[in-house]
Amino acid sequence: MADAKFEALLRLGDNALILGHRVSEWCGHAPVLEEDIALANTALDLLGQTNLWLEYAGEVEGKGRSADDLAFLRDAWDFRNVLLVELPNGDFGQTIMRQYLFDQFNLLNLRALTESKDTRIAEIAEKAAKEAAYHVERSRGTVVGLGDGTQESHARMQEALNLLYPYALELFITDEVDDEMAEAGVFPDPKSLEDAYLVAVAATLQEATLDLPEAHFGHRGSGKDGRMHTEHLGHILTQMQWLQRAYPGQTW
Amino acid sequence: MSKEWPLWEIFIRGQHGLSHRHVGSLHAPDAETAIMNARDVYTRRNEGVSIWVVEARHITATAPGDKGPIFEPSESKIYRHPTFYDIPEDVGHM
Amino acid sequence: MYAQMVKSTGKGVKTLDEMEPEERAFQEKVDADIRIEPRDWMPEGYRKTLIRQIGQHAHSEIVGQLPEGNWITRAPTLERKMILLAKVQDEAGHGLYLYCAAETLGVSRDEMTEMLLSGKMKYSSIFNYPTLTWADIGAVGWLVDGAAIMNQVPLQRTSYGPYSRAMVRICKEESFHQRQGYDIMMKMAQGSEAQKRMAQDALNRFWYPSLMMFGPSDANSVHSEQSMAWKIKINSNDELRQKFVDQTVPQAEYLGLTVPDDTLAWNEDKGGYDFAEPDWDEFFDVLKGAGPVNHDRLEARRKAWDDGAWVREGLLAHAEKKRSAKVAAE
Ligand SMILES: [Fe+2]
Ligand SMILES: [Fe+2]
Numbered sequence: 001m002a003d004a005k006f007e008a009l010l011r012l013g014d015n016a017l018i019l020g021h022r023v024s025e026w027c028g029h030a031p032v033l034e035e036d037i038a039l040a041n042t043a044l045d046l047l048g049q050t051n052l053w054l055e056y057a058g059e060v061e062g063k064g065r066s067a068d069d070l071a072f073l074r075d076a077w078d079f080r081n082v083l084l085v086e087l088p089n090g091d092f093g094q095t096i097m098r099q100y101l102f103d104q105f106n107l108l109n110l111r112a113l114t115e116s117k118d119t120r121i122a123e124i125a126e127k128a129a130k131e132a133a134y135h136v137e138r139s140r141g142t143v144v145g146l147g148d149g150t151q152e153s154h155a156r157m158q159e160a161l162n163l164l165y166p167y168a169l170e171l172f173i174t175d176e177v178d179d180e181m182a183e184a185g186v187f188p189d190p191k192s193l194e195d196a197y198l199v200a201v202a203a204t205l206q207e208a209t210l211d212l213p214e215a216h217f218g219h220r221g222s223g224k225d226g227r228m229h230t231e232h233l234g235h236i237l238t239q240m241q242w243l244q245r246a247y248p249g250q251t252w
Numbered sequence: 253m254s255k256e257w258p259l260w261e262i263f264i265r266g267q268h269g270l271s272h273r274h275v276g277s278l279h280a281p282d283a284e285t286a287i288m289n290a291r292d293v294y295t296r297r298n299e300g301v302s303i304w305v306v307e308a309r310h311i312t313a314t315a316p317g318d319k320g321p322i323f324e325p326s327e328s329k330i331y332r333h334p335t336f337y338d339i340p341e342d343v344g345h346m
Numbered sequence: 347m348y349a350q351m352v353k354s355t356g357k358g359v360k361t362l363d364e365m366e367p368e369e370r371a372f373q374e375k376v377d378a379d380i381r382i383e384p385r386d387w388m389p390e391g392y393r394k395t396l397i398r399q400i401g402q403h404a405h406s407e408i409v410g411q412l413p414e415g416n417w418i419t420r421a422p423t424l425e426r427k428m429i430l431l432a433k434v435q436d437e438a439g440h441g442l443y444l445y446c447a448a449e450t451l452g453v454s455r456d457e458m459t460e461m462l463l464s465g466k467m468k469y470s471s472i473f474n475y476p477t478l479t480w481a482d483i484g485a486v487g488w489l490v491d492g493a494a495i496m497n498q499v500p501l502q503r504t505s506y507g508p509y510s511r512a513m514v515r516i517c518k519e520e521s522f523h524q525r526q527g528y529d530i531m532m533k534m535a536q537g538s539e540a541q542k543r544m545a546q547d548a549l550n551r552f553w554y555p556s557l558m559m560f561g562p563s564d565a566n567s568v569h570s571e572q573s574m575a576w577k578i579k580i581n582s583n584d585e586l587r588q589k590f591v592d593q594t595v596p597q598a599e600y601l602g603l604t605v606p607d608d609t610l611a612w613n614e615d616k617g618g619y620d621f622a623e624p625d626w627d628e629f630f631d632v633l634k635g636a637g638p639v640n641h642d643r644l645e646a647r648r649k650a651w652d653d654g655a656w657v658r659e660g661l662l663a664h665a666e667k668k669r670s671a672k673v674a675a676e
């Protein structure tokens with residue numbers, strides 16, 4: 001049980017960490033100042049959530065690892081995030097589509113987690129769900145605006161969707177960790193969120209005048225258990241972990 | 253040059269039953285986005301609970317206030333506040 | 347400062363008696379510390395100088411995101427990452443407030459952006475220096491924000507209402523910027539040998555560029571004289587630079603770091619430090635575009651602007667469609 005809970009917490013923490021990292025890459029480079037500031041807020045929320053999830057993961061593991069130890073001293077195969085969040089930012093449309101596809105899941109997941117039998121998880125989820133609700137509002141509105149906007153913005157958003165949607169489906173893959181946690185009432189079964197997710201996404205895409213591509217997540221391994229990642233993750237980590245690796249054990 | 257997003261004036265109500273006050277402006281394509289932008293730009297330190305946005309061209313006469321907005325301490329982003337950093341007294345004022 | 351070398355009318359300051367009634371009334375208001383608001387009458391030179399000054403200040407905040415943004419993805423801990431991101435985000439906010447203040451003078455943000463990208467408007471020389479190590483992030487917060495604050499605090503009392511209000515907001519937000527930088531420097535200076543070396547190296551590289559932020563001596567500048575009469579400049583460049591050195595040297599000593607100036611000495615008579623002037627030829631070179639990263643900075647801003655065009659257009663087109671649909675429905 002402790003092992004499964006540790007794994008499940010890493011999934012939450014790593015998704016938030018890697019996506020937060022990606023979004024933070026926009027700082028200073030967004031299409032308009034207001035958007036620059038908004039993206040930074042999203043990244044800050046995600047990094048804040050990372051801290052809470054990984055801190056608790058370290059406690060559950062019981063080996064004295066801090067959130068920083070987990071973030072900065074694990075290698076790629078020990079990361080438990082889905083592939084979606086490690087994909088490069090691409091153009092702004094790709095970033096926002098990725099954000100929406102994740103936010104929509106994150107919100108449903110966090111809301112379910114507020115009912116967790118683990119009160120610590122429920123508390124963190126309570127706070128994080130409020131942030132995620134705003135993230136959805138924002139990324140959804142932008143997906144709709146750009147999907148419906150000009151011919152060019154529509155084409156770019158459709159392209160982003162075609163690329164990213166198969167990756168989003170990884171969010172609903174289930175394994176033994178999910179089963180064990182769902183049975184214990186600690187985490188929701190990802191499958192139980194899928195219908196609500198698909199309904200919400202379909203409504204958004206309709207408003208955005210975008211077409212849902214025929215797709216499925218075809219990889220046999222998943223980032224959720226570390227058996228699969230893209231090559232991008234390693235490069236994210238070489239940046240993120242650079243100082244901790246080059247100057248081990250220092251105080252910063 | 254493409255057309256610029258309209259300018260909006262932002263009014264925010266602080267948490268203690270004050271009336272909305274003008275805090276500044278920003279650009280947004282429409283009112284809904286203006287509200288979201290206002291939240292992101294002008295309430296980063298928990299400065300308010302309610303936001304009004306008015307497209308600047310709809311304002312007939314304006315006399316913005318002179319004391320600046322009220323800053324409520326942020327609950328979760330304490331690192332934005334100077335007291336978060338322990339600077340020894342010997343260092344002097346910072 | 348963030349607005350270095352801003353040219354005003356280029357003419358000497360008029361006396362009240364030389365002024366037409368409108369201008370005289372304007373100047374008397376300024377003298378009495380009454381704020382000038384967007385709809386009030388103002389001399390054309392005042393308006394134009396303010397656009398240049400506020401615009402330059404705004405551009406500096408935006409370009410200033412880049413050297414620090416360079417380390418967000420490499421910050422050494424989760425907390426440092428959040429602090430740095432929040433700090434750089436604040437700078438974007440400062441740029442936004444300042445552009446809005448300039449917009450009240452009849453120039454649009456897009457126009458100002460195009461002037462920045464075409465090189466017609468400048469930004470502070472300091473942001474044309476690279477951040478090479480993590481200690482540079484400490485040094486930028488400590489020295490660059492420290493120098494900026496020195497200039498911005500008095501500007502809260504500047505004569506132009508929207509500018510003054512933007513400065514009030516900015517100064518409140520700035521208060522944590524310098525401290526987080528110094529906090530990084532303390533950790534480095536008390537850390538391992540490598541960290542100490544990094545900290546000293548950062549101070550070595552950022553000391554003189556920080557002194558340049560105040561601009562060359564303007565003791566005999568007609569532009570400064572006019573700007574001071576208009577209260578859009580409050581202190582002379584030398585005055586602020588002296589204040590900055592006097593404040594910063596003890597802070598460096600506390601860190602156990604050495605200010606890279608052999609001539610630095612306390613001068614009992616003037617109650618301040620004597621110090622070496624920065625290399626002003628370098629300053630003018632960097633301002634003209636010859637700094638190590640000038641090209642990178644402008645290129646990054648140009649890319650953000652060009653690549654973002656379809657986003658700005660797309661969202662506007664959607665807003666317009668919604669508006670006309672609503673009108674049609676009514
Ligand atoms: Fe700054
Ligand atoms: Fe600033």
Ligand SMILES: [Fe+2]
Pocket residue numbers: 437491494520523
């Ligand atoms: Fe700052």
